[in-house]
Amino acid sequence: MSDTGANQDDEPISSEHRPVACWLTDMDGVLVHEQRAIPGAAEFIAALQRSGLRFLVLTNNSIFTARDLRARLLASGIDVPEDCIWTSALATAQFLAEQSPGASVYVIGETGLTTALHEAGFVMTETDPDYVVLGETRTYSFEAITKAIRYLERGSRFIATNPDATGPSAEGSLPATGSVAALITRATGLEPYYVGKPNPLMMRSALNRIHAHSETTVMVGDRMDTDVIAGIEAGLRTFLVLTGSTSVERISRFPYRPSQIVDSVADLVDLVERWAPS
Template structure:
């Protein structure tokens, strides 16, 4: 079977390029190869806490030179989605700078009085007062949006409650399910493709999680590569009813494929 040459790349960040603020071996070479060959690419993350500028600084500190405009977050995807649904609307936001900045940049007004949307993002400190207000606003008719369904996030001390867990609390109180914009929603992939004017048939998604990265890539029509440096271990791959195009040990194994796959097979 003939496949089209790979012209563009999407890659997850944590577990693929970095792990606990340190670059995974091969990540710097991968980014350098993409930039040197002029390949279009985006680094994706479901984390909505940080702005692309923040994340560029974080990656740079780890030795990875990723341009600010090559970073796509669930906050940016959420803001893009809302601006297309209801341009220059209003929202009550639980989140940090990544989310609030993205909404401001698309012309949204942030308010706690009769907003069109309640937008739930990631934050380091979930306020019971803010969650209570969100519940009241959703009960009052505000549409419920969440950046991503991840139930927990990592920390040196163990798991932290994340957007999915807090969304479940609000849903339990209101009976209203949120619309999740981030992975595994293929909307996140399509918005990323549009951002770099790429096509699904000539783009590959690299991820470390079968249930988010690989699933969203599959549903958006992308070929995919699972690397075994993050969430999904090799022993669990066959338990899923879908498969990535390739399974590789790490991003270092992807570097030689950048040129190889550009030729098509």
């Protein structure tokens, strides 16, 4: 286990005074990398399931439904129940349902987002929508972006699933939601409201979904600028794993620290078992 720089001793965060009842964990960079399981990830999820502790796998990816992601994880050897997956698309649909139930929306995105909005009761339209909702897609259309810009100019409100500027692929980085949102913002002068990480709203919606309390929940992530800061702002203890985006050398550049740094989720299996209800 790596030296944390965040705690005074070498022991993991004690559960004696702050028991752990729930776990939140990011997906890409923590459990999988390019659809391949990270060593220890399957064992970590299996330990969570054995423990009786409530947990959710979180992702800013809005392309896929929870069912799709379950299948993709299972193909990697990681067995996560569908109802234990929470995406930025689901969080966005829930947020809009609370803010403006029954509103009309124009959507740039794929099945994960359109399905979430449809199941939340929204009407998708190309006639003066109440909202333009932007999510991730691998087939961004100039025509669709132009429509979005014109709707926003006529008064539609702007929502985006997450601010990630790029996403991973086997060939290298791909432009993601944040990059397209920046294009639309430059054209309209309008900033979207981002629902996904690092917005603590995403964390709060996840906590509510599993009836968790921030004081007894931990967040596991690989990115300081999304996972860790979102966890901190939501009042959670945070574990940073070094299998994803943030290297040890970069950690000191941030003005905040995770509660603990570990090499990978493999280092957390013993903690899950230690913190499981007796």
